Structures are given as C-alpha cells and as structure tokens.
Amino acid sequence: MKKNLIWFRNDLRVHDNTALYKACTFSTEQIIALFIATPQQWYNRNISEKKISFLNQNLISLKNELYNLNILLYYYESTTFKKSVNDLVVFCQQHKINNVFYNYQYDSDEHVRDVVATKKLSEQGVITHGFHDHILVSSQDILTQKNMPYKKFFSFKKKIINILKKKIPICFPVPKKRAHPLSFHSIDLNIKNYKSNFDLNLFPIGERKAIIRLKAFLKKKLSDYALKRNFPILNHTSMLSPYLSIGVLSSRYCFKMIFQIHKNIFNTISTCSWINEIMWREFYYHLLIGYPLLNQCQSLTPWEKNIPWKNNTNYFHAWKQGQTGFPIIDAGMRQLKKIGWMHNRLRMITSSFLVKNLLIDWRKGEKYFISQLIDGDKAINNGSWQWAASIGADSTPYIRIFNPIRQSKIFDSSGSFIKKFIPELNNVPCAYIHNPYEWANIKNITLQYPKPIVNFSDTKKKALLIFNQTRLKYLDKENKN
Template identity: 50%
Template sequence: MTVNLMWFRNDLRIHDNIALYAACKKKEANVLSIFIATPQKWKKNFMSFKKSEYIYKNLLMLQKNIMKIGIPLYFYESKNSFTSVKFLINFCQKNKVNSIFYNDQYETNEIKRDFLTKKMLEKENISVRTFHDATLISPDKIYKKNGQSYNNFSFFKKNIIKKIQRKLPQSFPVPDIRPFLKIKTYAIKFSYPRENIDENLFPIGEHSALNKLSFFIDKQINKYELEHNFPNVNCTSFLSASLSIGILSSRQCIKLLLKKKIYKNKININECKWLNELIWREFYKYILVKYPTLIQCKSKYNLENKITWNNNKKNLIAWKEGRTGYPIVDAGMRQLNELGWMHNRIRMITASFLVKDLLINWREGEKYFISKLIDGDTAINNGNWRWIASIGYGSNPYFRIFNPIYQAKKFDKEGYFVKKYIPELRMVPNLYIFNPHLWSQKIGKKINYPFPIVDHEKTKKNVITVFKLAKLLSLKENNLK
C-alpha cells in the first residue's frame, strides 16, 4: 500500500492546499499528516506569544478538520532544523512512507532546511514532492521582459494584474474522504509560551476565516478605499493573521473578491485598494526570494551602514511602552501591546516615529513588532520596515517623514482611537487631544501623561541631513568599487 505524508508548515488548512490535494490524489493511498513545532527557532526569531497561541489553537482545529476526511495529524516538537529532518526520516521509516508532500517556504533558514530534508530523504528512497502555494503566482514566473527581477512595486503590480486578468490561479478543493478511518488523536503540546488572544477579532479555524473574508467583501470592501486609513473605523479585513499562518490562501482572497465584485461590475481590478494591499504582501515575499540578502542584515547600496543611528535606550523603551508624549504614536503602541495587532496606518506612523524622529535603527522596531504581532510575517515585517526606513526596494523616500500630529488630526480627528488606548487623556477636550499639555496648563491641572520626548520639527531637519549624508557616502563608495 502506498503511504503519503503531508507535512504542514505555514499552511494550516484543508481548503485550497496544493500539497495536501496532491498527497490525496491517489484514492488508494494511505495519507498521514504531521506538524513539527520548533520552539528554539521561534525564540531566535522573536515570534510573539500571541502568535504561538494562534498557531496552537488553529492546529487543534486543523486536527479536527483533517480527521473528518480520514487523515491523522501527528505532532512533534523539535530542537532545531536538523533534528526535524532526523525525526522525519525515522517517522517515514517507521510508518513505511513512500512520498512526503509539502508547500515551499521562502525564508533563508527554511530553504536550507528543505534542501537538507530532500537530500536526506531521497537517500532513503523516499520521494519528496514540493509545491508553490504561498503566493498567487510563483516568484519564478514573474520577471521583466529582459528576464531580470522586479525591484519596483508599481511594475510588479502591473505584471501580477495582467496575469490575473489573463488567467486566475487554480484553486484546489478539500480532498475526498479517505477510506482509512481508524484514526487516533495525537496530543499537541507547545513548550513555547502562549498568550491569550481576542478570538472575536481573530477567530480560530479556516471556516471562521472564510466567513470573515466573505463578510468583508460583501459588507465592507466598498468603503475600504475611503475609510481604511481611519483606525477607529472598523473597515479593515482583520485577515492578516489568517494569511500569516496559511489558514487562508491569497488565492481564496482574490478569487472570492473577483467572483463577487468583478462579476457584478462593482469594482475595477486596477483600482481596488484592498487588492493593492494583497499585492504588497506578494511583492515582499517575491523580494525575499529574489534578494535573500535583505533578510540577512544587508541593505541596498549599503546605505544603512552609513547612517549614524541614535542608540538612546530610554527613548526606545518609551516608544515600546507608548510613552513618547505623541498621543497617536502611544495609542498605536499600546494597541500593539494589548492586541498583538496594529492598524496599518498606525503601523506606518509609529514606525516612522522610531526611525525618522528618534533616529533609532529600524531593526529595533522590526524585532519588537515581530515579538508582539499575532500576524507577524518575516518577509512582510522586514519589507514594511525597510519601506519606512527608506532603505529597501520600492521604499518611501528618506525625506518623506510622517508628522505624528498632522497624521492624528487627519485620521483620528475626534481622538476616538487615542482615547480608547490612552485612558489618562479621556478627560481632555477634542480640541486639545493632540496637545494635551496645552490644555492642562490652561486650566492649571496636571495630567498623568508624558511631555513629548523629542521636538518633531527639529528632529525632522536632523534626520534629513543624516540620511542625505549617508546616501552621498554610500553612492561614493559604490562608485569607487
């Protein structure tokens, strides 16, 4: 009897899972599945405790769902990548596995692990079948006319949209129920710390995620263009956590969007703002594949190494704890610390403040975000921080600096978002909410809220000077090589 093994990684779903579908294609095959937890690697990568809880609960749900189609889900906790591979070999030998199936991952360490896995398994005459599943289109199929890789988002987006319009990526149904129904339940236990999550915002399981996707497209997406930048308006999809661990696929998102909206002529594929956000996700994963050194502490033109960063630990702690004296920044950081999630506009404002106001190395922010985010994703977190720090591909120009007071007045005019996360400012009138100390001085009453730790206008001039000099030094160095 043929025995196939499905190795779940960042794809915790049975709907539209290419590797799982392929593993189940032969009806007469016995199919097993496994998930290998790697707490030491998670710790090294600063994975958040909330994401650990989210993975754990979704694994339990996956185990229930996959049992219904006659497939057991085994669980193993490994010390490192090498012990993962050794365990897989022993598992395959013990269970007489003929072929192992899994979807590709694109992070550098995962690529090395998979190379080692394939090499060692094939030595044991165990077939290894891998699939592209993480993005709409395989990175190897996206390139310029001259065959080179993209480093500009706009051109990349045009290419993606052309391909989507020409032919939608294929989706795969849930595999048929297997004939082998004598299934045991295998215990799933994490040694990695877990932290409670808000399941109303981040419901568990792919069924809930699909319902959330459908509701967003039916009820909210028509308002997305106008309202998605306002943190107090519930107009975001809240699907980033589901996408980050593969409870949803990007194909499911795009196909449901086009099915419900394009078909009814209610949306233009070239103008859809939410589609634009999905394609940014695609772009950062593409960049990770094409330019892997960007994840290895290197940057374009070596610009980063020419910047004289400010190593003020006191300011870094104030930023992390939401005590900078800039209400919109502090509210955002407190939202992150409380929910493990932050509104996209606020992510840009808080990140810009760290890099362009405090002049603190963006890698400190990248590390802190990933340590807190329930939707933490290496490629996307790295790409977004490079964008705000003006050192990545398709980045924000270095002289574009978010003014935290102007941004607050524009996107949280009434101060609802600020007052939700900063209770000590709830008594402050809306007119003074972004300059609360002016109000406290006016009425002669102190408030328990810090004064601004920096002057934005002064730091802006200094940052522009620092980045301009760094750019000149970097270009000069590259011209000399």
C-alpha cells in the same frame, strides 16, 4: 499500498492547499499528516507568544478538519529546523512513507531545511514533492527585462496584475474523504506549554471562522474600504493577516472569493484598494525570494550601512511602552502590546517615528514588532520596515517622514482611538487631543501623561540632513572608485 505524508508548516488549512490536494490525488493511497514544532527556532526569531498560541489553537482545529477526511495529524516537537529534519526522517521510516508532500517556505533557514530534508529522504527512498503555495504567482514568472526580481512595487504590480487578468490562480478544492476509515480515534496533539493569551473574539480559531470573516468583509466592508480603511477607530480592515501569516487562509482563496462576490474587481476603487494590499504582501515575498540578503536583516540600499543611528535606549523604551508624548504613536504602540495587532496606518506612523525622529535602527523596530505581533510575518515585516526607513524597495525618495500630529488630526480627528488606548487623556477636549500639553499649559493642569520626548520639527530636519549626507558621501565615494 503506498503511503503519503503531508508535511504541514505555514499552511494550516484544507481549502486550497496544494500539497494536501496533490497528496490525495489517488484514492487508493493512505494519507497521514505531520506538523513539527520548533520552539527554540521560534524563540531565536523572537516570534510572539500570541502568534505561537494562535498557531497551536489552529493546529487543533486543523487536526479535526483532517480527521473528518480520514487523515490523522501527528505532532512532533523538535528544537530547531536541523533537528526537525532528523525527526521527519525517523517518522517516515517508522510509518513506511513513500512520498512526502509539502508547500514551500521562503526564508533562508526554511529553504536550507527543505534541501537537507529532500536529500536525506531521497537516501531512504522517499520521494519529496514541493509546491509554490504561499504566493499567487511563481517568482520566476515576474522578472524584469534583465531577468531580475523587481525592486519597484508599481512595476511589479503592473506585471502581476496583467498575469492575473489573463489567468486567475487555481484554487484547489477540499480533498474527498479518504475511502479507508481510520482504525482508531483522533490523536491528542499533546502540545507542550499550550496556553491562550490573545482575544478569541478578535481572532476566532479555525479555517471555517476565517472564511466566514473573509466573506463578511467582502460583502459588508469592501464597498467603502478605500474610504474608511485608514481610520483605526472604524475597524474597517479585514483583520485577516493572522490567518494569512500561518496559512489558515491562502491569498489565492481571497482572490477566488472576491471574484465570486464582486464583478470587475480591477475597475472599482475599493476592490483595487484591497487587492493593492494583497499585492504588497506578494511583492515582499518576491523580494525575500529574489534577494537573500534580506534574510540577514540587510538593506537593499548600500549606503544605509553608514547611517549613524543614535539608538537612544530611553527613547526606544518609551516608544515600546507607548510613552513618547505623541498620542497617536502611543495609542498605536499600546494597541500592539495589548492585542498583538496594529492598524496598518499606525504601523507606518510608529515605524517612521522610530527611525526618522528617534534615529533608532530600523532592525530594532522590526525585531520588536515580530516579538509582539499575532500576524508576524518575516517577509512583510522586513519589507514594511525597510519601506518606513526609506532604505528598501521603494520608488519614493527617502525624505518621507510622517508627521504624527498631522496624521492624528486626519485619521483620528475626534481622538476616539487615542482615548480608547490612552485613558489618561479622557478629559482632554477633542480640539487638543492631538497635542494635549497645549491644553494643559493653557489650563495650568498636570497630565498623567509624558511630554513629547523630542521636538518633531527639529528631529525631522536632523534626519533629513543625516540621510542626505550619508547618501551623498556614499555616492561620492562610489564615483571616485
């Protein structure tokens, strides 16, 4: 009897899991599963404790789902990816594995790990089977006329939407329960340093809970998603990003559900608006695959290397702690620190402020976000920060700078979100909540809240000057060469 191993990574689900489904194709073959944790690698990448905790709890949930299918999930703990390959090879030898099934990951370290694992397993007579599972469409199917990955989102989106209109990606069903009953009880995963440090009410555990959340969002919130999604106090986003980041849900499954619940999804504003968010996620993954330099925290814009970042330590600390004196910035940063998640509109505002107004290197912001986010995802975080810094794949000129006070007045007009996370401003009238020191000066009141650490208008002008000069100097040098 052949024995197949499913090597789980960022695909902790039984619905629409390509590797799991393919491994279970033949009912006569025995199936076991393995997850190899790499805490030292996570530490080196600044992965947040909340995300690690969220992953650990979802592993336990996955173990139970697999046990119901008569599949045992084993848990190993290595230090790094390199060590994990050796542990994988030893595991396959001990359990007499014939085939290993896994879904691709797209970071450079993971790619190198998989190449090495394939080679070493092949030397042992083990056949490996890898699958594109974390993206909707293979990167080879979305290329420019010059056979290069797209750098502009709207061109990419047009291409992938045309593909999806013709053929919606197949979702694989949950495999049937294995015919051979397990000879012993479920294994205790024995996860070390296990602890829960995130809000289970905000992010309930398990694939079933994630599917319930997805369906509820599509039925109750999607119809007016386009109108309400930018207002953080309304809680009108899906909040599915943590589940997508570790593969408890697949983007294919999201597409399947939206087609089941809504008709003409490409022709309504709200459905198109949410699909647009999925397209951005897809776009950033295709960028990471197509441009390996992104894995080294490099930019797609060559003149970015010459920007004279100020990197003021005090400003950076104030930004991280939510003490900049700009209420919408500080509320967003405090939300991040408290729950490990931040509303997308606030991610754009806070990142723009760090890079453009404080002139702090975008890489520092990218690293800090990953250290806090429960939904931290390298491809999306990197792409979003380069977008905010206007030095990545973006069709908009580099001059985009969000005005935090104007954004605050538009998207939190009553100040309800601000007061939720900055209680020291509770007594400030709504008319002044976006600029509380205007009121404090009128009333001659001392606030237990910092004054703005910079003048927005001055720093905007300075950023525009620096970015413009840096770009022109680079272009002038290139033209002379």
